[in-house]
Structures are given as structure tokens and as C-alpha cells.
Amino acid sequence: xxxxxxxxxxxxxxxxxxxQDLPELVAAxxxxxxxxxxxxxxxxxxxxxxxxxxxxxxxIRLLIDYDGQQVGELxxxxxxxxxxxxxxxxxxxxxxxxxxxxTDLFIDLFYLFKRLGGLExxxxxxxxxxxxxxRWPTGLDSEVAEIRAENRERMLHLLVQxxxxxxxxxxxxxxxxxxxxEDKYRQVGIWWNDFRFHxxxxxxxxxxxxxxxxxxxxxxxxxxxxxxxxxxxxxFATPYYLSLLDTGGNGYDDEAIRSYILYSPQLVETYGNxxxxxxxxxxxxxxxxxxGWLLPDGHNIHRRYPEVAILxxxxxxxxxxxxxxxxxxxxxxxxxRLNFEFxxxxxxxxxxxxxxxxxxxxxxxxxxxxxxxxGGDALMSQNKTLRNILEAVYRMACRKRRANQMRPDGxxxxxxxxxxxxxxxxxxxxxxxxxxxxxVLREFREKASAVGVRQFVIQTHFQSPLEVTPEAQxxxxxxxSAGWIITNQLVYTVAASRRGHTTRLRQVLNSLGVLxxxxxxxxxxxxxYAVFTPNSRSLQEQQEEKIYGRLTAEQAAELDAELDKGGxxxxxxxxxxxxxxxxxxxxxxxxxxxxxxxxxxxxxLVGITEEGKRILRFDHDRTRRHSPIIDRMGEIYIVENKxxxxxxxxxxxxxxxxxxxxxxxxxxHGQTEPRFSLYEYPDFPFGVTPRVSNLELE
Numbered sequence: 001x002x003x004x005x006x007x008x009x010x011x012x013x014x015x016x017x018x019x020q021d022l023p024e025l026v027a028a029x030x031x032x033x034x035x036x037x038x039x040x041x042x043x044x045x046x047x048x049x050x051x052x053x054x055x056x057x058x059x060i061r062l063l064i065d066y067d068g069q070q071v072g073e074l075x076x077x078x079x080x081x082x083x084x085x086x087x088x089x090x091x092x093x094x095x096x097x098x099x100x101x102x103t104d105l106f107i108d109l110f111y112l113f114k115r116l117g118g119l120e121x122x123x124x125x126x127x128x129x130x131x132x133x134x135r136w137p138t139g140l141d142s143e144v145a146e147i148r149a150e151n152r153e154r155m156l157h158l159l160v161q162x163x164x165x166x167x168x169x170x171x172x173x174x175x176x177x178x179x180x181x182e183d184k185y186r187q188v189g190i191w192w193n194d195f196r197f198h199x200x201x202x203x204x205x206x207x208x209x210x211x212x213x214x215x216x217x218x219x220x221x222x223x224x225x226x227x228x229x230x231x232x233x234x235x236f237a238t239p240y241y242l243s244l245l246d247t248g249g250n251g252y253d254d255e256a257i258r259s260y261i262l263y264s265p266q267l268v269e270t271y272g273n274x275x276x277x278x279x280x281x282x283x284x285x286x287x288x289x290x291x292g293w294l295l296p297d298g299h300n301i302h303r304r305y306p307e308v309a310i311l312x313x314x315x316x317x318x319x320x321x322x323x324x325x326x327x328x329x330x331x332x333x334x335x336x337r338l339n340f341e342f343x344x345x346x347x348x349x350x351x352x353x354x355x356x357x358x359x360x361x362x363x364x365x366x367x368x369x370x371x372x373x374x375g376g377d378a379l380m381s382q383n384k385t386l387r388n389i390l391e392a393v394y395r396m397a398c399r400k401r402r403a404n405q406m407r408p409d410g411x412x413x414x415x416x417x418x419x420x421x422x423x424x425x426x427x428x429x430x431x432x433x434x435x436x437x438x439x440v441l442r443e444f445r446e447k448a449s450a451v452g453v454r455q456f457v458i459q460t461h462f463q464s465p466l467e468v469t470p471e472a473q474x475x476x477x478x479x480x481s482a483g484w485i486i487t488n489q490l491v492y493t494v495a496a497s498r499r500g501h502t503t504r505l506r507q508v509l510n511s512l513g514v515l516x517x518x519x520x521x522x523x524x525x526x527x528x529y530a531v532f533t534p535n536s537r538s539l540q541e542q543q544e545e546k547i548y549g550r551l552t553a554e555q556a557a558e559l560d561a562e563l564d565k566g567g568x569x570x571x572x573x574x575x576x577x578x579x580x581x582x583x584x585x586x587x588x589x590x591x592x593x594x595x596x597x598x599x600x601x602x603x604x605l606v607g608i609t610e611e612g613k614r615i616l617r618f619d620h621d622r623t624r625r626h627s628p629i630i631d632r633m634g635e636i637y638i639v640e641n642k643x644x645x646x647x648x649x650x651x652x653x654x655x656x657x658x659x660x661x662x663x664x665x666x667x668x669h670g671q672t673e674p675r676f677s678l679y680e681y682p683d684f685p686f687g688v689t690p691r692v693s694n695l696e697l698e
Contacts, residue, residue, distance in 0.1 A: 001017070002658075003648060003658035003659050003661070003662050004652065004658050004659075007107070007645055007648055007649055007658065009107075010103070011101065011106070014103050014106050014110070015091065015092070017110065018092060018106075018110065021110075021114065025042075025092070025113055026092050028041040028042060029089050029093050030092065035083075036068070038085060038088075038089040039064050039067055039068070042060065042064055043061070046064075046116065049116060051115075051116050051118060054116075055669075056112070056115035056116045059112060059115075060112065060113070060116055062605065062606050063084050063112075063605075063606070063607065066082045066084070066615075067082060067083060067084055067607070068083065068086065069081075069082050070082065071607075071637040072634075072635075073639050074594065074636050075277060075525065075595050075638055075639075080615070080637070080639065082615060083607075083610075084607045084608045084615075087105060087610060088105075091106055098610070101610065102610075102611060102612060103612075104611060104612025104646060105610060105611070105612040105643070107612070107645045108614070108643065108644055108645065108665065109608065111665035115665075121663040121665060121666055123543065123544045123663045124544050124545075124660060124663070129499070129500065129544065129548065131500075132499035132660065133499075133507070134500070134504075135500065136500060136501055136504040137252050137465070138465040138466065138508045139244065139465065139466050139467060139469035140469065140470060140473065143251070143252070144251070144252055147248070147251045147252070148243050148244060151242075151243040151245070151247065152192065155239050155242070155243055156185055156188050156189055156192070157185065158211060158212060159201055159239060160181070160184045163175060163184070163188070163201075164184075172197075173191055173196075173200055175187070192239075192240075195425075195429050195431040198238035198241075198429055198431070199238065199429070201239055202239075202340075203235065203242065204235050204236060205229065205235060206222055206226050206228075206235065207222075209225065209235065209237065209242075209261075210222060212239065212242050213242060213245060213247050214247040216248075216249070217262075224263065224265060224268055225262070225263065228263050228267075228268045231268065231271050231272055233263065233268065233271050234323055235323070236320070236322055236323050236340045237261055237322050237323075238321060238322060238428065240428075240429060240431070240471075241257075241261075241429070244257055244466060244469070245257060245258060245261075252466065253655075254464075254466060255495040255654060256463055256464035256466070256493065256495040256501065257463065257464050257466055257467065258495075259325060259326075259493055259531055260324045260326065260463060261322070261325065262325065264527075264530030264531065266526055266529040267527045267530070269527075270526055270527035271527070274331050274334050274525070274527055275331065276331045277331070277525060277593070278302075278304075278595060280293070281331075281332075288696040288697070288698075289303070291303065291304040291597065291627040291629055292629040292696060292697050293627065293694055293695060294694045294695065294696055295694070296358055298354075299312065299332075300313070300354070301361060304597070304626075305598065305626060305627065306367040306625050306627065306692060307368060308368070308369075308370035308371070308418075309361075309365075309368055309370075310372045310373075310374055311371055311372070311374070311389075312373075312376065313347075313375070313378075313381060313389055314347060314348070315345060315347045315381045316342055316345045316346060316380045316381050316382065317373070317375040317376045317379075317380050317385075317386075318338050318339070318345050318375050319345055319375070319377065319380050320338075320375065320376055320377045320380065320428070321377060321425050321428030321429040321432070322424075324424070324491075326493055326528055328593070329376075330527065338376050352388070355388075355392050356392065359393065359396040360396075362396055362416070363396045363403075365413070365414075365693050366414065366689050366691050366692060366693040367413075367414050367688070368416075369415060369416055369418065369681060370416075370419075370420070370681070371419055372420040372422055372459065373389060373393075373419070373420065373421050373422065374420075374423075374459075377423050377425055378421040378423050379421060379423040379433075380423075380425070383436045383437050383440050387443075387444075390419075390440065390444040390448075393416070393419060393444075394444065394447050396416070397448060397453060400413060400415055401415050401451055401452060407689075410686075410687035411689045411691075412686050412687065412688055415452050415684070416451075417454050417455060417681060417682055418454070418457065419453055419455070419457070420458075420459045421458050421459065422459045423458060423460055424460060424461040425460075425475075426458070426460045426475045426486070427461060427462045427463065427467040430469070430471040430474065430475035431471060435478075438478045438479070438481065438482045441479065442482040442483060444456075445482060445484065446483075455485075455682075456484040457484060457485055458479050458484050458486045459487050459489060460486055460487070460488055460489070461488065461490070462490070462505060462509060463491065463493070463505075464496065464501070464505065465505045465507075468505075468509065476512045476513060476514060477512075477570070480513050480569045483566060483567075485515065485563065485569060485678075486513065487515050487516070487517035488505075488509055488514050488517060489517050490502060490505065490518070490519045490588070491520050491522060492519050492520060492521055492533050492537075492538055492590070493522060493531040493532075494532070494533050494650055494654075495654070496533075497533040497538075497541065498651065498654065498656055499545070499656070500545065503545050503546070503548075503584060506546075506584035506585065506586070506588070507583060507584045510573055510574075510577065511573075511574060512570055513569040513570025513571075515563075515585065515676075515678070516585070516586075516588035517587070517588055517589075518589055518599070519538065519541075519588050519589070520591060520593060521533065521593075524638065524639070524640050524642075528641065529641050529642060532640070532641050533647065534642060534643075534644055534664075535592060535601065535614075535670065536644060536664050536665075536668070537661070537664055537667075538590045538592075538601065538670075539590070539667040540663060540664050542601075542673070546586045546588075547586070548583055548584075548586075549582055549584040549585050549586035550586045551585065551586065551587070551676075555580055556677050557677060558576070559585070560676075560677040562576055563678060573585070587676040587678070589672065589674075589676075590673065591621075591672065592618070594618055594620065594636060594638070597629075597630050597636065598620055598621055598624070598626055598630075600618055600620050600672050601670045601673070602618065602619040602621065602622075602670060602672045603617060603618045603670050604616070604617045604668070605617075605668040605669060606637070609639060612643030612644070612646065613639055613640045613642065613643050614639075614644070615640075616637065616638050617635055617637055618637070618638055620636070621672045622672075623672065623674060623675055627695065628692070628695070628697060629697055644664055644665065648661055648664070
């Protein structure tokens with residue numbers, strides 16, 4: 001049966017389908033006294049079948065083992081009953097208590113039991129993958145550029161009006177009295193290339209957003225955005241980023257960008273009660289976080305792993321170039337630790353003193369060797385401020401290295417090897433990458449390289465190939481010219497998860513010298529329901545699309561060696577792909593950020609809720625070091641916030657063919673992919689102490 005028809009069946013029609021296609025299963029249910037008897041009969045049914053030892057058989061046995069049990073759901077901290085097969089028994093015997101129950105659970109189970117009978121829905125063919133990839137335009141295409149040029153011209157007139165009507169305008173962007181309208185228009189066109197102009201002119205209200213989008217937003221959307229504003233949700237979108245949208249709706253599909261700007265009903269409804277998904281981000285003075293790490297007072301350092309910690313400065317780096325609707329730090333925006341009040345975020349005199357104290361934490365820690373400066377957004381800090389932060393990092397690295405010379409081999413502390421700056425500005429506001437910033441980056445790299453730092457990374461976030469514009473291309477070129485590498489993290493939203501979309505993004509980024517790092521599943525709380533993509537789709541993409549860019553061990557070593565040579569990173573990557581006939585480089589790992597224990601895609605399906613949401617049992621990533629606390633955590637369970645059926649219906653509303661995704665039901669367990677060698681830490685020429693500092697396990 002076609003997917004589209006399957007997704008529209010009623011409970012009665014689905015019951016008839018079970019009787020037609022799975023008569024033995026229905027007979028077992030009808031012969032059972034209760035759910036326990038049904039589980040026993042299912043166990044016998046599975047064991048005597050031809051697929052008893054198959055993956056399908058193992059999957060059904062897992063559902064049998066967990067049915068009637070309770071699991072501790074990690075993200076909510078609540079106990080959850082698992083009654084997958086109990087509900088199936090009630091459905092097949094006509095004893096469901098909720099007669100209005102959705103069909104999603106029983107659609108999922110139908111495919112699981114059909115697999116037991118040998119049905120494997122075929123994966124998408126390579127020609128189909130190619131055709132689905134080629135349909136996505138990039139921001140470098142001429143047709144896209146024409147639409148955006150029209151957007152820019154329209155917005156220049158709006159910006160002239162905005163400056164004329166503002167009661168207080170930054171002196172840098174103010175008209176003089178003798179200027180004609182043509183002079184003003186021409187001047188705004190010049191200012192358009194200044195990132196500070198876009199920050200100063202950013203859209204901060206629903207009505208202004210609609211005006212800049214050519215009054216194209218529906219009344220329903222405007223009502224929702226007005227409701228969001230009343231609840232205190234911030235709005236912040238630069239004219240440049242808004243110019244990337246196709247307001248006419250006929251030029252190109254911009255949903256992957258649009259879903260980052262426009263808030264969903266679930267997000268608006270939940271705002272004010274959003275909980276922190278990353279439990280280790282909740283810090284109490286003097287107490288270890290959820291991962292067991294002791295941290296300095298405040299919210300400047302976040303940590304879950306022994307080797308790396310995040311630094312969030314008390315600067316404009318606590319702001320962003322825009323607010324992403326699926327932001328993992330929405331909790332911090334809600335609490336106003338992150339905001340867009342730039343004047344209040346300028347570093348105070350006390351910041352320099354605090355920065356020294358934070359650097360002491362890194363200096364005196366036995367295992368830290370990697371610092372990720374982010375926010376907010378690291379590149380929102382002014383060049384002078386960023387230079388001061390990097391100088392403090394450099395001096396800390398020098399002191400740590402000198403102190404190590406006094407320690408015997410085997411007792412030395414890990415020294416700083418990697419410095420990363422987390423920023424979405426290459427996509428949100430690429431004009432920020434100016435020559436002065438490039439000078440700051442180059443200067444730091446030259447100094448820090450001399451004291452053992454070997455990896456310098458701008459960790460950015462392009463969400464769509466449409467964000468890769470000529471301006472972004474130039475920003476990427478400038479960063480690479482400073483000797484830093486660029487890695488990309490993608491959030492796997494529904495729009496980004498459409499067939500071929502991520503493949504196309506990898507292609508265009510690789511061609512410019514950017515390596516892909518992570519493909520993140522959206523955290524599954526209710527506020528992100530609209531953008532959440534089930535992890536089964538992530539696995540499907542990994543096995544059916546990403547596979548065509550997968551590197552052999554020999555190729556990975558060769559690419560790593562090429563990148564280590566430095567200079568012309570983009571050229572080296574392009575030549576490598578041509579030499580090995582690779583359409584792109586699958587250097588990214590598909591993962592879910594698990595609360596308090598790191599990233600993983602190692603899971604098994606152990607149950608399905610009444611709403612059809614899959615219950616997954618996760619294991620942590622065994623390929624890297626974690627806090628020892630993971631050995632005390634026991635089994636890890638996460639309930640996804642959307643059923644596979646609901647996800648496929650959502651794709652259908654976006655114009656996708658559900659048949660392209662038919663094999664998604666096959667993906668019931670995953671294994672975390674190995675890390676690309678560039679992302680592994682280099683070996684030290686000395687023995688590091690096994691002692692772990694700043695750790696307290698209850």
C-alpha cells in the first residue's frame with residue numbers, strides 16, 4: 001500500500017489491513033486472555049518463524065521484553081509506562097479504552113511485524129538520491145541571486161524610511177539635513193555592506209518583520225507572532241538575512257530558512273516554561289553539574305567532557321545575529337542570560353578580572369585541552385574584545401606549558417591543543433568577517449601555534465544551501481586565509497531533513513573549503529515539535545544519502561594529511577574529491593545531544609507510546625572519553641516528541657512524496673559513526689596524568 005494512503009487510514013480500516021496482511025498476529029491476539037498471554041504467544045510466534053534470528057525478530061523480542069515495564073525518561077526525569085503490545089492487543093481485540101486514539105502507533109507496529117515476515121521496504125536508489133539532491137538551489141545560483149537583488153532594492157527603501165522615522169539613530173548611520181532621497185538611498189546601499197548597519201537596523205517586531213517581507217505573512221502567522229511578543233519572546237532578524245527569503249513564494253523553497261525565523265505554535269505556547277535539555281547547563285555555586293564537573297561561579301563555563309569546556313564571555317558574544325526558532329539555548333533566552341540588548345552586553349571593567357579567573361580554571365585542570373568560545377555567538381564580540389579573550393587564552397596556554405616542565409612525565413597536565421570559535425555569523429551576517437577580524441585570527445594562530453596549539457577552528461552553522469551566498473563565500477575565503485579551518489554543524493529540522501537537502505548542503509560547503517562536523521537531531525521537548533525530525537530519519541539519511549560521500553580509512557587518513565599541510569584548504573578539498581570521485585565528504589556524524597552525557601546515535605527501539613512516539617534506549621558514544629558519571633547512570637531512555645507517521649504527514653504538506661521515505665520504518669536501531677580523524681585530539685609527546693580534577697561524583 002502506498003505511504004500516502006497508509007497514513008490516512010482510519011482505525012477501522014487499519015484493523016482490516018491487519019486481518020488481511022497479518023492474520024496470524026490477529027489470531028494470536030484473539031486467542032489471548034490478556035496482554036501477558038498475548039506477549040507469551042508472540043514470543044512463541046517469533047521463535048518459530050523464519051526470521052527468529054533476524055534483526056526483525058530481535059526487535060519484536062525487545063518490544064515483548066519491555067511491554068508492561070516502566071522506564072525512567074532522562075529528559076523529563078519521569079517514570080514512563082511502556083505498553084506497546086498491550087495497546088496492540090486491545091486494538092486487535094476491539095477493547096481499546098480510547099476509541100478516538102490516533103493510528104500512528106499501529107501503523108508503526110504494522111511495518112515492524114511485516115518485517116518479521118520478510119518485508120523490507122527498499123531504500124532510495126542512487127539515481128533517485130541524485131535527482132532529489134539536484135532539485136535544491138544554492139545561494140550562489142543566478143536565479144536565486146536575482147530574487148534576492150529585488151529583495152535588497154525593496155528593503156533599501158524601507159531602511160531609508162526607518163532611519164528617517166527613528167527618534168534616536170546611531171551617529172554612524174544618520175542622514176544629514178541636506179541629503180536628497182536619492183542621496184539617502186545611495187548611502188543606505190553603501191551601509192548595506194557594513195555588518196554593524198544590519199545589527200542596528202535589525203527587525204524586532206512582528207509588524208516590521210511583515211513589512212520587510214513584503215507584507216507576505218498570513219493573518220494567522222501575524223496573530224501567532226503578536227502572541228509571542230506579548231509573552232516576551234525576542235525578535236531579531238537582520239535585513240540581510242531576511243533578504244534571503246523568497247517573499248513571492250514562486251522562486252525557490254526557503255522553508256529551511258523560514259522555519260528558523262518564524263515561531264511555531266508549540267514554541268510560543270511553551271515559552272516561559274521551557275526547561276533546559278542539557279542538564280549540565282544548570283549550575284549551582286559550589287555544586288557539581290549533572291555531569292559531575294565543578295565549575296566557577298556563574299554561567300560562563302559549560303562542561304560535559306574531560307577534554308573540552310565551553311566558554312561564554314560576558315560580552316556581546318552573549319547575543320546572536322538572529323534568534324533561531326530551534327535554538328538549543330532558548331532556555332537561556334527565556335531567562336534573559338542571552339539577549340539582544342547590545343549596550344548592556346558590552347564588557348564591564350570587571351570582565352577582565354573575571355576572564356583571568358576563568359582562564360585559571362583551564363590552566364589548573366588536568367585534562368582540558370580544547371576550548372570552545374561561543375555564546376550566543378563568539379563573533380558578535382567586537383574585534384578588540386575578541387582579541388583580548390584570545391590573548392588571555394594564549395597566556396593561559398603559555399603558563400600551563402611552563403608549569404608542565406616542572407612535572408614528571410606521566411603526571412603532566414593536558415595542554416591546550418584546540419581553540420574553536422562558535423559562530424553562525426558566516427550564514428547570518430557574513431559581512432562581519434572583515435579584514436580586521438581576519439587579522440585578529442591570523443595573529444592569534446601565529447602566536448598560539450608556537451606554544452603547542454595545533455587546531456584553530458571556526459565552528460559555524462549553515463542550515464541550508466540557500467544560506468551559502470556570494471557574501472558567505474567571501475567570508476569563508478577570508479577565514480581560511482587566516483589559517484583557520486571551518487567546520488559546520490547542521491540542526492536536522494524537518495525542512496532540512498527532506499531528501500537530498502543535507503547532501504546538497506555538504507556539496508556546496510565542501511566546494512568552498514568547509515568540512516561538515518555534526519548533524520544534530522533537534523532536542524525533543526514540546527516547544528520543538530514543529531521542527532523535530534525522528535532519529536530514524538537521521539539513520540535513513542546516513543545509510544541512503546550520506547553513504548555516497550563516505551570515506552575509506554585510507555581516504556580519511558589522506559584527507560587529514562592534506563588538511564594538515566595548511567594553505568588553500570578549499571583547493572585541497574576540491575582536488576581530493578575529484579581524485580576519489582566523491583560528490584561530497586561525509587565527515588559529519590549524525591547524533592542526538594543526550595542530557596548530561598554527551599552525543600550519541602547508538603540506540604534501540606524498545607517501545608512506542610499511545611501517540612506513536614518511539615521510545616529509544618540510548619548508549620553513550622564509546623569512541624570518546626566521558627565523565628565517569630556515565631558508568632553510574634544505568635539505562636538511558638528518550639521518548640521522541642513526534643511519531644514517524646506525523647513526520648511523514650508533515651513532509652507531505654511540504655510537497656514531499658512519502659514514497660521517497662518508505663524505508664524509514666526499517667530503522668529501529670543505530671550506531672554512532674566513527675569520528676573523522678581531524679576531529680580526534682592529537683597525541684601529546686608526554687604522558688598526561690590519569691588524575692581528573694574539578695570532578696565530584698556523589
